Amino acid sequence: MFDVIIIGGGAAGMSCALIIGSALKKPFAENKKAGVIVHQKTSHLQKALFNNVLGLTPGTLGEDILEIGKKQLTELYPELTQIENEKVCEIIDYDSYFEVITNKKAYTSKAIVVATGYTNPFTIKGLEKHLVPHQMAKLEKDRIQLKNVLHLVKPNLYVAGSLAGWRSQYAIACGSGAQVATDILTVWNNGEHTKVHDKK
Numbered sequence: 001m002f003d004v005i006i007i008g009g010g011a012a013g014m015s016c017a018l019i020i021g022s023a024l025k026k027p028f029a030e031n032k033k034a035g036v037i038v039h040q041k042t043s044h045l046q047k048a049l050f051n052n053v054l055g056l057t058p059g060t061l062g063e064d065i066l067e068i069g070k071k072q073l074t075e076l077y078p079e080l081t082q083i084e085n086e087k088v089c090e091i092i093d094y095d096s097y098f099e100v101i102t103n104k105k106a107y108t109s110k111a112i113v114v115a116t117g118y119t120n121p122f123t124i125k126g127l128e129k130h131l132v133p134h135q136m137a138k139l140e141k142d143r144i145q146l147k148n149v150l151h152l153v154k155p156n157l158y159v160a161g162s163l164a165g166w167r168s169q170y171a172i173a174c175g176s177g178a179q180v181a182t183d184i185l186t187v188w189n190n191g192e193h194t195k196v197h198d199k200k
């Protein structure tokens, strides 16, 4: 049983995974098991080129960010399980936990973060009742989101990135994933507001 599974290896999912990974050695996260399903094939980063993001060298390619993100997670936070080459097909909500069914395996988790982007159709079975039109995209683009309040769809079911209803900008998606990570860490830390900062 995972404590959290993050679904999606794009901007929001990888940002969320990095911050949760950075907390796994903290006392409040002792024995917590976290994983990310790092599907990246359909990430909007695959085609993006970045000139307008603070801290990224102008001309940075999204496809490079995807690769670097996986490497960063593996090298710095190997305690967080990376599940590669799998795509989520269905999520079953058993109220006290979720079953995440991929094209290859099934996993159980107490909490999940869905960060699969705002593209319609949404192909994961089981979450249909939470789907609504995107609140911050042009109508004719036919984007979708999961209905949520501050990233929470229902207890222990989080949504992050463009699927949470935010406009599609890289920094916004990363920030959304980071916010969800700190929300989960705060829950793990008995409600004490929690962030992870390194100092030089």
Ligand SMILES: Cc1cc2nc3c(=O)[nH]c(=O)nc-3n(C[C@H](O)[C@H](O)[C@H](O)COP(=O)(O)OP(=O)(O)OC[C@H]3O[C@@H](n4cnc5c(N)ncnc54)[C@H](O)[C@@H]3O)c2cc1C
Residues within 6 Å of the ligand: 007, 008, 009, 010, 011, 012, 013, 037, 038, 039, 040, 041, 042, 043, 044, 045, 047, 048, 049, 050, 051, 052, 053, 062, 086, 087, 088, 089, 115, 116, 117, 118, 123, 124, 160, 161, 162, 163, 167, 168, 169, 170, 171, 173
């Ligand atoms: C051509 C282009 C240019 C852009 N240029 C800029 C720019 O200059 N500046 C800027 O700020 N932003 C830019 N963006 C926007 C930026 O790329 C997005 O805002 C950002 O990628 C959104 O992040 P996300 O995590 O919500 O979605 P994504 O990055 O799309 O990630 C979603 C992830 O979920 C995975 N996934 C999907 N379905 C499943 C499933 N069933 N199971 C498991 N995983 C799944 C996908 O493979 C993907 O990795 C650009 C986008 C495009 C398309």
